[in-house]
Amino acid sequence: MLRRLAPALLTLVVVALGITALTARPQRAAPERTADFVVLAGVAGLRWEDVDAQTTPTLWRMARDGSIGSLSVRSAHRPTCPVDGWLTLGAGSYAAWNGSRQSEGCPPTAVTVEQPDGIGANLPDQESVVRHNQERLPWGTVPGALSESVRCSVAVGPGAAVAAARPFGRVDRYAAALPEDPAELLGSCVLSIVDLGTVTGEDPARRAAAAREADARLARVLAARPPRSVVFVAGVSDTDVPSRLHVAVADGPGWERGWLTSASTGREGYLQLVDLAPTALTALGRPMPERLFLGRPAVSVDGRPADLATAIAQPADADREAAAQRRVADWFFALLAGVQVLLAVAVLPLLRRARRHAGPYGPEPVSPRVVSVVELLLIAAALAVPAALLADAVPWWRGDHAGVYFAGVTVVLLAAATAVVRLAPGYASTLGPLGAVAGLTTLAVGVDVLTGARLQLNGVVGYSALEGGRYAGLGTVGLGVFLAGALLSAGWLAQRVRRSWRPMVVVAVGGVAVVVVGSPYLGADPIGAIALTAGLSVAAAISAGGWLTISRLAWATMAGLALTIGFAVLDLRRPAAERGSLGRFLAAVGDGTGGLTVHRSSTANFETLVNSPLTVLALAGALLVWFALLQPWGGLMRLFGIYPAVRAAMAGTAVAAVIGGLLGGDALDVAGAAGALVVPMAALAALRVLDHSTDRTLPDAAGQRDGEPDGDDASGGDAPGGDGDGPGGGDGPGGGHTGGPGGDGPDGDGDGPDDGGPGGDGGGPTTGSRADGRATRANDGDRASTDRPSTEVTAS
Structure with a gap:
């Protein structure tokens, strides 16, 4: 009965862990009206x-008394040129000015501003700009959505006119x-929206003059600000290539001496345009326009250093790190590939030459x-990320x-990590390097996530704040190596316990990984x-041996669907501003705008x-x-026959990586990471298992096989329910690489036919018997016969 109920119980455990991790969110006070x-x-191009204190004394005092942060100026065009930045500011969503432009650089863009009555202004190009953003870009952006949300707005300067123009082109009040x-x-x-000018170029003297x-x-703005007002200063765009992070300062009631952040970044000190x-x-206490804004309201949080220069x-x-990250990341991944x-x-x-004849x-x-x-x-390649x-x-x-500095530091760390694996106990065993590498990888990424994912933010193998896709938690590469490391660690540990306990071990280790990945406090993915969860369910289902049968696939599918549906239902019950990506997508499907999300995801893929x-x-x-x-x-089928828990871990990794990449808009990036x-660890393990392909495991005095707990029978395999290498096991008479009859069948876990089939891929009565009468070493593929006494036999 316990055996029959095990899949259902494991499914419930995985679903419960996942829903608990995904639905628990940090408690943040809702932003309130403050002005x-x-x-x-806005100052296009202004960086920190x-x-x-000497060049920009006014902004220095404002930053000292207010809240500050790094502003990511992502728009619908790369790089974000000044006209794109102003348009995005007024739209609250990624926008771009229409017209043909170079892929790099920001050529001057003339904006026609007409003043027919001397009070307001009109942008005759606004209609075509709105059509361009609605029909040709995947964001469904409505330029002028901010001005449409208030009764009256003021614009000073041509850039501010772009931000303040309503969708039909009218600017309520305008001053050139x-x-x-x-x-x-x-x-x-x-x-009021004010264009304070532009800071451009890389010449320090020129930049200082423009900033001054x-x-x-x-x-003049601060001296004339209305009573009970909030003033925001933002470097609204790039002016050069590559993109950079820019200034964001807020000063007014409720914005005193803190870090700026928002729900769209989830990272203190960062917000988006x-x-x-x-x-x-x-x-202002005004309601948000439905489905128009991609951004979230910014708030001020404590924790900023008291000294402004330090802050x-x-x-x-x-x-500086984000600027350097892009250049270094390109050649690092190209070199790694x-x-x-x-x-x-x-x-x-x-x-081809590893197997002994x-x-x-x-x-x-x-x-x-x-x-x-x-x-x-191979170990160094696996530890590179x-x-x-x-x-x-x-x-x-x-x-x-x-x-050069990054390369030097990485090489030193890579050499140290490789040495740790080489000197680790059990390195000589078949799965020793695999377990050590998987454990080190999981530990490195997991500790970073538990401490705030500081190494991934703007890191070479992390994510860049300049891209605007992610600011906290696990990135694409981090997710790929973490799920692979966690599942391989689970398979390695499960292989060392009894067959009946293996699914529990896989679920225990993988369940912790699900919490780390999904919790908004940690991985936030x-x-x-x-x-x-889908990969974990597959791995747990086949970790005890056998193939992915219909019933096992059904339980794995039910676990993934149950987690998705449970999280979706709870996410939809939250207020719109607090929903996650899944909740926002389902809400968009409900109101008929989900096609934009699907289009964006397919384009990103x-x-x-x-x-x-x-x-x-991934392809290689x-x-x-x-x-x-x-x-x-190749040896991998033999490895899978001897170590079904490792086979389960690799199968689960493939499932999780492909699903995570496609649903997240990352195509094969997660699978590549x-x-x-x-792949290097699979190749190494295959080399080792082929090197031991002619060895034979014989019973010792206690009736145990190396690496297995008590209870294995004396025939060289496991007792009923085992997966040993004896007769009827993985490598018994008529064996070969993947085992003789009954590898995981009647003498295995009872799930069906054997893994290897009659004769496996070898041949003869006993693969590895020496024609010249030499002794055959007893070995289960993990360590030599010298580990136990009296294990040699002579071929007659």
């Missing part, structure tokens, strides 16, 4: 390195330049020294040669948690598939597995 007037002042005394103008409407002029205009529109409306140094340093492809090619001849003739075996070197290279993650603990980006080096990793790994490791000479860990 009667809001002034949004431009702010100091800031008056000497703008008090009357700023007090005429509850919302903008600061002088800001001084699309957050400014909902922030302005929330400060400003943090976002300035983050800007190239190295892994070369290793895959180098492993092929070793696989029973007869006197055969190819000369590869030198053990060469095999040892290749094994170390964790080493690169840990390298961000060292501020390599502060030097003039950031890429509900899509990743759902994908990991295609772009990632075509442009990402991780796609090469799949080709190596399918055309080499899974072939009769997971493959960077799994």
Whole structure:
């Protein structure tokens, strides 16, 4: 009865863990009305390195008394040029000015502003801009949504006119330049948008002069601000390539001396350009337009250093790191893909010659020294991503040669991690390196997530705040290596216990991983948690042996669906501003706008598939597995027959990685990151299991097989319910690579036919018997016969 109920109980445990992790959210007080007037002042290109007490004294004092943060200026165009930034500010969603432009750089864009009555203004191009954003871009953006949400708005300068123009082009009140005394103008409407100028170029003197002029205009704004008002200063766009992080400052009631953050970033000290529109409306106590804003209201949180210079140094340093990250990440992943492809090619001849031949003739075996070197290279390749993650603990980006410093730090950490695996107990066993590498990877990524994912933010193998996709929790690469490491660790541990306990071990380890991935306090990736749940269910179902039968697949599918439905129902019950990505998508489906989300996801999948080096990793790994490791000479099928829990872990990893990438809009990136860990370890384990293919396991005095607990029978395999290598087991008479009759059938777990089939892929009565009468060592594929006494027999 317990055996029959086990799948149902495991399914319930996985679902309960997942829903608990996904639905528990940090308690944040809802933003409240804090002002009667809001002034949004923008300076295109303004970065934190431009702010100091001498050059920008007004902004310095405002930052000292108010709240500060790093502003990501992502728009619908890359890079975000000034006109795109102003348009995005007024839309509250990713927007772009229409017209043909270069893919890089920001050429001057003339904006026609007409003033027919001397009070307001009109943008004759606004109609075509709205049509361009509605019909040709996937965001469904409505330019002017912010101005449409208030009765009256003021714009000063051409950039502000772009932000304040209503969808039909009208600007309520407009001034081409800031008056000497703008008090009357700023007090005429509850919302004012002011263009303070542009800071461009890389020449320090030129940037300082432009920042000084903008600061002088800001001084006039602050002197004339209406009573009970909030003033926001934002570097609304890029002016050069590459993109950078920009200034965000808020000053007014409720914004005193803190860090700016929003629900769209989930990271203290970071907010997006699309957050400014909902922030302005929330400060004024106005309702949000439904389904128009992608951003979330910003709030001020405590924790900022008391010294302003120290506080400003943090976002300035983050800007330098984010700028360096993009350059270094491109060559790192290209190099990683190239190295892994070369290793895959180098492993092929070793696989063909790794298995010992029973007869006197055969190819000369590869030198053990060469095999040892290749094994170390495979371990280093698998540990490359964790080493690169840990390298961000060292501020390599502060030097003039950031890429060289990063490479040096990564190589040192990679050598240290490889040495740890090499010197770890059990390295000589077949699964020793796999378990050590999986454990180190899971530990490295898990500790980073538990401590706030600081190494992933703007990290080479993490995510960039410049991209605007993620600011906290697990990134794409982190998710791939973490789910692979967690499932391989679970399989490695499960292989060391009795068959009946293996699903419980897999669920215990994988369940913790689901919580880490999905919890809003930790990984904050509900899509990743759902994908990991599906992979975990598959792994648990086949960890005890046998194939993925219809009943097992049904339980795995039910677990994934139950988790998804449970989370979706609870997410939909939250207020609209607090919903996660799944809840927002289902709400959009309900009101007929879900097609935009599907279109954005499919577009992102295609772009990632075509442009990402991780796609090469995923495809190269799949080709190596399918055309080499899974072939009769490749060793992976033999490995799967002897170690069903490892087979389950690898199958679960493939399922989770593919689902997580496709649903998250990352195509094969998650699979590529997971493959960077799994494929080298699979190749190494296959090499070792082939090297032991002629060894035989014989019973010892206690009737145990090496690596198995008490209770195994004396026939060299397991007792009923086992998966041993004795007669009727994986490598018994008539065995070969994957086992003789009954590998996981009647003498296995009773799930059906044997794994290997009669004769496996070998032949003869006992694969590995020596024709010249030499002794055959007793070995189960893990360690030599010298580990136990009296285990040698002589072939007659």
